Amino acid sequence: MKGIDTSIYDVVCVSPRNHMVFTPLLASTCVGTLEFRSVAEPVGRIQPAISREPGSYFFLSNCKGIDEQEKSRLLHCVVVGGGPTGVEFSGELSDFIMRDVRQRHAHVKDYIRVTLIEANEILSSFDDRLRRYATRQLTKSGVHLVRGIVKDVEPDKIVLDNGTEVPYGLLVWSTGVGPSSLVKSLDLPKAPGGRIGIDEWLRVPNVPDVYAIGDCSGFVESTGKPVLPALAQVAERQGKYLAGLLNRIGKAGGGRANSGAEVDLGDPFVYKHLGSMATLGRYKALVDLRQSKEGKGISLAGFLSWFIWRSAYLTRVISWRNRFYVAVNWLTTMVFGRDISRI
Structure with a gap:
C-alpha cells in the first residue's frame, strides 16, 4: 500500500485497526522497554493519500463479504411520483450527484443513480411542450424515467403492477397526500376522499365555530364545487381569506363562541389558480x-x-x-x- 503510485490509483483501505504494528518490537512493549505507541504507525502516515486525496479512503470496519449488486442497490435512489415535488427532488439530487458525488466520491460514481417512477406523464398539470422539455432535461441529467404503478413496497425493493421489481437504497414517496389517521378518526362531516368537509366559507357544516383549511379539508358535495388541488397556494389563499373572515366576524360582535351565527359572512371563498412552477436542476x-x-x-x-x-x-x-x-x-x-x- 505504501508503494502504490497515487497519481495513477485511488487507495481504499478497509481494516478493523487504523494503525499497523511493528511486530518484531512487540515483545519489548510487554516488559516496558518500549511504549506501545513506539511500535504503532497510523495508516494515514504509511499512505498519506488516504488522508489528503479526494478519491482515497480508510474504513474502520471488517469486511464480511463482497457483493457489487448490494452496493448498486444501496446507491439507487428511487422517487415515486412525477408531480412538481418528485421532479424537483430528482433534479436537485441529480445535480448533487453530478457536481459533488462524482468529484468527491469517485469510487461510487458508477453505482449511484436516480430513478423516477410515474403512473402516467410527469408534471401532468403542465403544458405538453413543458412536459416534453422536462423529460429531455431530466434524462440528460441522468434521471431514469419509468412509467408504472407501484403495487407493493418492501424494505429493499418496490414491485410494479407489471411484476417488475425495482431494488432501492433510498425511497422518496411524493405521490400526493391523503387524510391522516387523526382526520379519519374525527367525527365530522367528510368530503370526497375522506377529508374534512367544508362549505363555501370554509366552515365545517353543522359544527359551530369550526373551520378547516389546507390538505385536510375539501368542499362537501352539496356545494357543487370541484376538488381543490393539493398545493401550498391553496392553503395560503384559504388562510388569508379565513383571517379576513374571522376579523369581520369579530368586529361584528361574533368573536365569542356560539355568537357568530347571525353575522353576515360576506363573499364565499373562491380559488383562482395563479399557475405552477417547477425546477429541473442545472x-x-x-x-x-x-x-x-x-x-x-x-x-x-x-x-x-x-x-x-x-x-x-x-x-x-x-x-x-x-x-x-x-x-x-x-x-x-x-x-x-x-x-x-x-x-
Missing part, C-alpha cells in the same frame, strides 16, 4: 402561468424560468435575514457552480 425550470390546463397564458422553460422561479420564492421567504442568506447562496451557486457551504 439552472433549468418550468413556469406555467395558465389558470387551467386547457386555458391560455404564459408558459416558459429554461434559464429564464429558473430565474423567475428563484426570484419568486426568494420574495416568499419570511425574514429579510433569510432572504439575504438564500440570495447569497444562489449567487455563489451560479458563480462557483455549487453551494458555497460545500466549498
Whole structure:
C-alpha cells in the first residue's frame, strides 16, 4: 500500500485497526522497554493519500463479504411520483450527484443513480411542450424515467403492477397526500376522499365555530364545487381569506363562541389558480402561468424560468435575514457552480 503510485490509483483501505504494528518490537512493549505507541504507525502516515486525496479512503470496519449488486442497490435512489415535488427532488439530487458525488466520491460514481417512477406523464398539470422539455432535461441529467404503478413496497425493493421489481437504497414517496389517521378518526362531516368537509366559507357544516383549511379539508358535495388541488397556494389563499373572515366576524360582535351565527359572512371563498412552477436542476425550470390546463397564458422553460422561479420564492421567504442568506447562496451557486457551504 505504501508503494502504490497515487497519481495513477485511488487507495481504499478497509481494516478493523487504523494503525499497523511493528511486530518484531512487540515483545519489548510487554516488559516496558518500549511504549506501545513506539511500535504503532497510523495508516494515514504509511499512505498519506488516504488522508489528503479526494478519491482515497480508510474504513474502520471488517469486511464480511463482497457483493457489487448490494452496493448498486444501496446507491439507487428511487422517487415515486412525477408531480412538481418528485421532479424537483430528482433534479436537485441529480445535480448533487453530478457536481459533488462524482468529484468527491469517485469510487461510487458508477453505482449511484436516480430513478423516477410515474403512473402516467410527469408534471401532468403542465403544458405538453413543458412536459416534453422536462423529460429531455431530466434524462440528460441522468434521471431514469419509468412509467408504472407501484403495487407493493418492501424494505429493499418496490414491485410494479407489471411484476417488475425495482431494488432501492433510498425511497422518496411524493405521490400526493391523503387524510391522516387523526382526520379519519374525527367525527365530522367528510368530503370526497375522506377529508374534512367544508362549505363555501370554509366552515365545517353543522359544527359551530369550526373551520378547516389546507390538505385536510375539501368542499362537501352539496356545494357543487370541484376538488381543490393539493398545493401550498391553496392553503395560503384559504388562510388569508379565513383571517379576513374571522376579523369581520369579530368586529361584528361574533368573536365569542356560539355568537357568530347571525353575522353576515360576506363573499364565499373562491380559488383562482395563479399557475405552477417547477425546477429541473442545472439552472433549468418550468413556469406555467395558465389558470387551467386547457386555458391560455404564459408558459416558459429554461434559464429564464429558473430565474423567475428563484426570484419568486426568494420574495416568499419570511425574514429579510433569510432572504439575504438564500440570495447569497444562489449567487455563489451560479458563480462557483455549487453551494458555497460545500466549498
